[in-house]
Amino acid sequence: MSGNTNASLFEFLLRQGDNTLVLGQRLSEWCGHGPVLEEDIALANIALDLVGQTQLWLALACEVEGTGRSADDLAMLRDVWDFRNLLLVEQPNRDFGMTILRQFLFDQWHLLQLHALAESSEDRVAAIATKAEREVRYHVERSSEAVIALGDGTEESHGRMQGALDRLTPYIGEMFEADAVDAALVRDGVAPEPARLKPAYDSAVAAVLSEATLSMPSVPVAQTGGRSGKRHTEHLGHMLTQMQWLQRAYPGAEW
Amino acid sequence: MVSEGGNFCEKSKRNFGKIPPRPSVEVVWTWLADVPDPEIPVVSVVDMGIVRAVDWDDDTLKVTVTPTYSGCPATSVIAMDIETALRDRGIANVALKTQIAPPWTTDWLSDAAHDKLRAYGIAPPSPAGGPTACPHCGSANVSRVSQFGSTPCKAQWRCESCLEPFDFFKCI
Structure with missing residues (x-):
């Protein structure tokens, strides 16, 4: 592998691991606060799957980087500008409807992406994707059902879900943008062209939204900058202070 | 076994003088069948399909395990339980290998x-x-x-x- 290819692969693995890490952390914030016990347990379980997948992606990132950093180092000792997650997943939980809608928009994309990555020319990427895809099928099933139940629910729940959709739609576009890292990965057969996933995503999302009686607003400009690391929203820094404080205050502390 | 004997004894002396015979992998499988799953203790780690392979590499017993769900907190406990069970049977050198492909399935x-x-x-x-x-x-x-x-x-x-x-x- 050339240095350039290695650098692209490392960047890609950060994007993968940071998406699941940041969303997993967000969902963990619900632990003990879910509206009913079953939902609380479900959110915690999905968080657990995502954090587990993070360990796989970031451990591979460290292996590719080869400087001796660990997955924990990447998760706990990097600053906001080093994170490569989509802006969507760092958005705050707000109410339960917003959390579910954010999850739904991510899950639908996540499943399609993992399905494509299962065919990756990089065996280690394909192995993680194959494993994660099985878990994410359950995530998609649940978030889709919840979006339908709440969207096509009461006047109150419908209004909140439509409000959540209006608020989060600008963050969808980032999933399908591509840069030099993506070009290198596509060339090597490691990852699919992001835009290739868009038609399937649009139709899967539209089908659920229609059943949920929600309408997708038209958004002229997508909010981007998370996966490239150029510009995160202010929310990520606040989240990291919570997530990282122990390792920052007591360097090297172990469980 | 015979050719490795000398080497094995040397290493065993360092391990508090224990000189256990090297058991066959079939015997090791029966031992592992007694290691309960920490979350569902009624089934063993072998019943669960978590243990994928058992091999001797010189005097090191290599056990290959496949985790169930990526984030399952039982995974590290299972690894520890397997290692403890084998050490209790006198195996001095145990190497656990985690393998994620093919992915674990309920099949x-x-x-x-x-x-x-x-x-x-x-x-x-x-x-x-x-x-x-x-x-x-x-x-x-x-x-x-x-x-x-x-x-x-x-x-x-x-x-x-x-x-x-x-x-x-x-x-x-």
Whole structure:
């Protein structure tokens, strides 16, 4: 592998691991606060799957980087500008409807992406994707059902879900943008062209939204900058202070 | 065995003088069949299909394990339990290898595991995507409460006949 290819692969693995890490952390914030016990347990379980997948992606990132950093180092000792997650997943939980809608928009994309990555020319990427895809099928099933139940629910729940959709739609576009890292990965057969996933995503999302009686607003400009690391929203820094404080205050502390 | 004997004894002396014979992998498998799953102790790590291979590499026993769900907190406990069980049997050098491909699947649960789960009150995985019967009363009149349950591998169901809730080991 050339240095350039290695650098692209490392960047890609950060994007993968940071998406699941940041969303997993967000969902963990619900632990003990879910509206009913079953939902609380479900959110915690999905968080657990995502954090587990993070360990796989970031451990591979460290292996590719080869400087001796660990997955924990990447998760706990990097600053906001080093994170490569989509802006969507760092958005705050707000109410339960917003959390579910954010999850739904991510899950639908996540499943399609993992399905494509299962065919990756990089065996280690394909192995993680194959494993994660099985878990994410359950995530998609649940978030889709919840979006339908709440969207096509009461006047109150419908209004909140439509409000959540209006608020989060600008963050969808980032999933399908591509840069030099993506070009290198596509060339090597490691990852699919992001835009290739868009038609399937649009139709899967539209089908659920229609059943949920929600309408997708038209958004002229997508909010981007998370996966490239150029510009995160202010929310990520606040989240990291919570997530990282122990390792920052007591360097090297172990469980 | 004979040719390795000298080397083995040298290393064993360093391990507090124990000189255990090197057991066959078949024997090791029977030992591992006694190591319970920490979350569902009625089944063993072998019943669960978590142990994929057991091999000797010189005097090191290599055990290959495949984790169930990516984030399952039992994974590290399982590794520790396997290592402890083998050390208790006198194996000085144990190397655990984690293998994620092919990914773990509920198809790997043994037939014995299905029966043990049912007797324990957990509906075993079924290709239909839901339990075929209540593990308590056998009624087929069951409904789903939540696709997520007490551990990553289980969903919550309820029997409409005996009205008891129960766990369903979900297919993956």
